[in-house]
Amino acid sequence: MICADCSTEFAADALSCPGCRRLTHSAELEDLARRAQAAWRVGKFADERALWAESLALLPEDTVQHQRIAARIAEIDGQRAASTGTGESWWRGKAGMGIGPLLLLLLTKGKFLLLGLTKMGTLLTMLASLGVYWAIYGWAFALGLVISIYIHEMGHVAAIRGYGFPAGAPMFIPGFGAFIQMRGVALPPIPDSRIGLAGPLYGLGAALASLGLFYATGRPIWAVIAHFGAMINMFNLIPIWQLDGSRGLRSLTRTQRGMVLAAAGGLWAVLGIPMLGLVALGCAYRMFTKDWEDEPDQQGLMQFLGIMVALALVFVLSAGGAAVTQG
Ligand SMILES: [Zn+2]
Ligand SMILES: [Zn+2]
Incomplete structure (x- = not known):
């Protein structure tokens, strides 16, 4: 064979030209x-x-x-x-979940306060109502929320394992729904999005189940658990920091992020759920972070929108049942 670049003669099965190192294939x-x-x-x-x-x-x-x-x-x-x-050792990290959902909600609200994004009144009302429910239902409410959060985390674990990643050691910051990246492995956009949204997706399942139990039994505690479960999962959809929503947007194009922004803003305007206002604000911010993908991820977009709309519905539908007991 003769090299096209430097005209050196070489064996037909050579992988590169010995003269100029041009790759044969x-x-x-x-x-x-x-x-x-x-x-x-x-x-x-x-x-x-x-x-x-x-x-x-x-x-x-x-x-x-x-x-x-x-x-x-x-x-x-x-x-x-x-x-x-690593086998099944990941669940040992769950021992730390005993800190209780109250502390965890305080922590998440603390982040809001630092951000200064939202109305103090709304937050105080939320915290106050949380305290009221805690007082009325005690351990039942606490247990319900912890199980809801646990199911949310299980969603991440299932997705991580589905991709064949090592789901080792404590990966989760309880309640924040964020997990630490595995051994510094940079996740590709699509798995990052799917793993991120798997938490709110499972969390939505838990909230829906609670709402179903409320309709079936008429017991307000189930409405309360559904209501707060939906709220926590909507919080996790805010696309900033290491929150699940941030991962969810990772695989989307700029236009697709705009669609999520429009949907979150629209739901906020129509249903008046403050958490969705924060999701919209986060999306607006992510319109300018330049970390969007060029190739659209239709499935990721549908997942984000579907989870968000369904959580908003559960939140609204459970509000009545939850409010009855408060008064
Ligand atoms: Zn050559
Ligand atoms: Zn999560």
């Missing part, structure tokens, strides 16, 4: 890299690994690309080993 390698990148984006790590392995065979061993790809394959293998090796 550069077009194929580019294609493989593009497909591996696409597999990474949606969290199909087994496919990504296979594509990288294919490209290794086409690369001379003494190249930087070869080293980099070999390192990425080792990283994927390490991830897989860790996810099967």
